[in-house]
Amino acid sequence: MNALIRHHLHSLRQSGVRFASAPFAALANMVVIGVVLALPLGMYLLVSNVQSLASSIPTEPQISVFLTPGAAKTDVAALENRLRAVEHVRSVRFVSREAALASLKRSPGMADVISTLRENPLPDAYVVTLGEGSAAAAERLESELKGVPGIAHVQVDSAWVRRIDALLSLGRSAVILLSALLSLALVAVTFNTIRLQILTQREEIEVSKLIGATDAYVRRPFFYWGGLLGASGGLCALLLVFLAQVLLNRNLSEFGNLYGVELRLQFLPVADAALFLAFAALLGWVGTYLSVSRHLSKIQPR
Amino acid sequence: MAQPIISFNNVSKRYPGGREALSNINFTVEAGEFVLLTGHSGAGKSTLLKLIPAIERASSGTILVNGQSISTLSGRGIPYLRRNLGLVFQDQKLLFDRSVFDNVILPMLVTGQSHAESTRRVRAALDKVGLLDRERANPVALSGGEQQRLCIARAIVNRPTILIADEPTASLDDEYADAIMEMFRSFNQVGVTVLIATHDRDLIAHSSPRVVHLQRGRVLDKATA
Ligand SMILES: Nc1ncnc2c1ncn2[C@@H]1O[C@H](COP(=O)(O)OP(=O)(O)O)[C@@H](O)[C@H]1O
Ligand SMILES: [Mg+2]
Numbered sequence: 219m220n221a222l223i224r225h226h227l228h229s230l231r232q233s234g235v236r237f238a239s240a241p242f243a244a245l246a247n248m249v250v251i252g253v254v255l256a257l258p259l260g261m262y263l264l265v266s267n268v269q270s271l272a273s274s275i276p277t278e279p280q281i282s283v284f285l286t287p288g289a290a291k292t293d294v295a296a297l298e299n300r301l302r303a304v305e306h307v308r309s310v311r312f313v314s315r316e317a318a319l320a321s322l323k324r325s326p327g328m329a330d331v332i333s334t335l336r337e338n339p340l341p342d343a344y345v346v347t348l349g350e351g352s353a354a355a356a357e358r359l360e361s362e363l364k365g366v367p368g369i370a371h372v373q374v375d376s377a378w379v380r381r382i383d384a385l386l387s388l389g390r391s392a393v394i395l396l397s398a399l400l401s402l403a404l405v406a407v408t409f410n411t412i413r414l415q416i417l418t419q420r421e422e423i424e425v426s427k428l429i430g431a432t433d434a435y436v437r438r439p440f441f442y443w444g445g446l447l448g449a450s451g452g453l454c455a456l457l458l459v460f461l462a463q464v465l466l467n468r469n470l471s472e473f474g475n476l477y478g479v480e481l482r483l484q485f486l487p488v489a490d491a492a493l494f495l496a497f498a499a500l501l502g503w504v505g506t507y508l509s510v511s512r513h514l515s516k517i518q519p520r
Numbered sequence: 521m522a523q524p525i526i527s528f529n530n531v532s533k534r535y536p537g538g539r540e541a542l543s544n545i546n547f548t549v550e551a552g553e554f555v556l557l558t559g560h561s562g563a564g565k566s567t568l569l570k571l572i573p574a575i576e577r578a579s580s581g582t583i584l585v586n587g588q589s590i591s592t593l594s595g596r597g598i599p600y601l602r603r604n605l606g607l608v609f610q611d612q613k614l615l616f617d618r619s620v621f622d623n624v625i626l627p628m629l630v631t632g633q634s635h636a637e638s639t640r641r642v643r644a645a646l647d648k649v650g651l652l653d654r655e656r657a658n659p660v661a662l663s664g665g666e667q668q669r670l671c672i673a674r675a676i677v678n679r680p681t682i683l684i685a686d687e688p689t690a691s692l693d694d695e696y697a698d699a700i701m702e703m704f705r706s707f708n709q710v711g712v713t714v715l716i717a718t719h720d721r722d723l724i725a726h727s728s729p730r731v732v733h734l735q736r737g738r739v740l741d742k743a744t745a
Contacts, residue, residue, distance in 0.1 A: 225632050429627045430599045430603035520576075
């Protein structure tokens with residue numbers, strides 16, 4: 219076996235020994251890192267769940283085009299032709315003011331209110347349904363139709379999809395921001411942990427250098443420790459988020475039952491979880507690198 | 521004649537902010553020699569010894585060890601230089617957080633020897649200094665003489681060609697000191713070059729190797745004059 223591989227194994231084993239010699243300190247470190255990482259991870263999980271929920275809802279945008287009362291017959295006919303010619307259009311349905319009132323009357327509690335009205339306040343309207351996923355086209359159409367003679371008001375019912383989209387992108391930005399901030403925190407935590415370790419092992423480092431240890435040899439165990447600390451903190455974060463998800467799912471399914479729908483948060487795919495662990499290890503490595511570069515060079519045996 | 525294993529040419533050392541600790545040192549050690557470096561406290565013995573493994577760097581002049589120039593050696597080359605040297609430090613530098621065995625195995629770990637080979641050589645080294653039965657003990661539990669022997673075991677475990685010891689008998693009773701010097705002599709007999717700093721007058725009187733005398737940073741050496 220080659221000396222380099224042997225030292226890698228030795229460094230790994232040393233991490234085990236170090237853990238065994240102060241398991242509570244090491245565990246406390248892991249938990250701190252775990253909690254720090256659980257925040258962005260949990261938020262990411264939430265955002266991606268809302269995202270997949272939103273994308274599973276059919277989004278055939280509907281546009282209600284309300285006509286001005288007493289609009290000219292020619293204008294109305296021209297408008298209908300125009301609507302039928304719109305790109306992506308599925309259907310164009312005319313809802314007369316009488317039909318609209320009748321349907322309103324059927325709504326519970328509305329009949330009494332409506333019977334007090336002396337005249338029908340509702341306008342005639344066209345309901346235009348566009349094909350799936352054409353929310354943008356719907357909004358284009360909305361702005362095109364505004365101000366066309368004979369039209370009083372245009373309302374796009376896909377607006378809420380837009381709103382969720384906006385909310386999701388806000389959520390994603392928050393996840394990125396939070397991840398960046400808390401990654402920094404993790405780097406700082408490992409930086410400090412490694413600094414303390416270098417201090418407590420000062421004598422061993424000095425002696426090792428005096429008997430011919432290379433810088434790489436001296437650094438290697440710290441890199442293992444920092445990387446493992448990051449990864450195990452990441453594992454702790456995954457565990458915390460998983461527990462939170464299990465608890466939330468219990469409440470969500472009760473809530474969903476009330477509405478007859480199944481609501482469940484999905485956990486991260488395995489590949490994402492692995493990537494997350496690798497990233498946590500990398501952050502630990504970076505913290506170690508910074509700490510080792512700063513503190514090891516100061517130890518020059520005399 | 522063979523090239524000297526250690527040679528100092530016009531070497532001076534000034535510590536930052538201090539006076540000159542070594543002034544214009546010229547001296548050589550042949551392979552297989554046994555050399556005592558003597559002088560009063562503050563004469564510069566430790567400084568001279570520390571220049572050889574590049575623990576301190578010379579302010580001027582050139583030093584050759586095993587044909588390699590120390591003055592031009594880069595930081596990366598230093599560990600490999602030290603692996604060929606056995607060093608016994610004035611302040612011992614033992615690690616009290618581990619056993620006797622684990623102190624001695626350190627040089628083997630640094631050079632990446634296999635576990636079996638390391639164990640074999642650590643036991644052999646401990647046997648040579650008479651500490652084999654104490655391998656599981658903590659160095660704290662050893663007497664002063666045993667601690668010094670432990671330092672020697674750590675210095676020889678990598679089979680160095682040069683053994684350098686800084687006042688290895690300073691804190692010991694005569695009886696123990698003689699035993700330690702005897703040990704160095706036995707290593708010298710199997711071909712190891714030995715360089716020992718000491719200010720122990722009695723010891724110098726007892727032994728008859730070459731003596732290099734340092735006085736206020738200058739060499740007074742009849743043998744190389
Ligand atoms: N690290 C240091 N910094 C400044 N001066 C030092 C240092 N080490 C030794 N000296 C000085 O160099 C001179 C020689 O010291 P040293 O080599 O330790 O002598 P010796 O080992 O013979 O007692 C002394 O004057 C000492 O004070
Ligand atoms: Mg000294």
